[in-house]
Amino acid sequence: MSPHGAVLNALTIDVEDWYHVCGEEERGASLSPERRVRRNVELILDLLAEEGCMATFFMLGSVAEQEPELLPLIASAGHEIASHGYSHRLVPELGATAFREELRRTAGVIERQARVVPAGFRAPRWSLSRETPWAFDILAEEGYLYDSSLNPLPFVGDRLGARLPFRRGTSSGDLLELPPLVTGVSGFNLPTGGGWGLRFFPLPLIGATIEKLNRQGAPAVLYLHPRELDPFGPRLELAPLISFAVYGPRTDVRKRLRHLLRRFRFGTMYQLVEQWQSA
Secondary structure, three states, X not given: OOOEEEEEEEEEEEEOOOOOOOOOHHHHHHHOOOOOHHHHHHHHHHHHHHXXXXXXXXEOHHHHHHOOOHHHHHHHOOOEEEEOOOOOOOHHHHHHHHHHHHHHXXXXXXXXXXXXXXXXXXXXXXXXXXXXXXXXXXXXHOOOOEEOOOOOOOOOOXXXXXXXXXXXXXXXXXXXXXXXXXXXXXXXXXXOOEHHHHHHOOHHHHHHHHHHHHHXXXXXXXXXXXXXXXXXXXXXXXXXXXXXXXXXXXXOOHHHHHHHHHHEEEEOHHHHHHHHHHO
């Protein structure tokens, strides 16, 4: 099946290990020292190679240091490397000084290991918002071209936030904001673009949402985590509602991801930025 239309969408991967959920990193790491991120990233790389698709990997700096062969592996396949911060702490918890320090620390790891300078950022757990205007200024000051942290959902984002890419002005110039895909239903946004929602909601609904965006000339941004290719991997015991929000159905995302990669055009976030800059 050939990709639908001419619009380029973006596939993104938040490179975290299995225990980077809901602020439970320390507890998860203490429960099991097993690291599964490299194995699962390799599965993603194999799938992308088979489908001839490039993607953006938002790299957690601490994971890159723990797995020093991982970033070179991703970069050698031609994929974009962007920043996911260092510690996986929420940006408001960090504050401006520590946020800037984490950005620089992660950028330093990426430059040393992959010989590239990250152009994009995604906050752990979508923790940028209208309550953290200083963070966008810092991103621009540090040379970032785009952000993908504003999820238009309740609880983990801004339910009234924009669904389409937009320019965000800062004291140091514009950032391109690239929100993840959601599906609007009766004034409510469903998290169809990634995480448990990408595995839970009907595939025709997800496909129809991407197609609708592409007809408008807008890209869809999908995201996933390496643990979503690991349905039998370890998991933390969480409150039932939180557990569902984190894990959802423990099915392997590869089959439906492959279907979407074959139906639509996907590339990197930086390619979307290049299109924005040339427009």
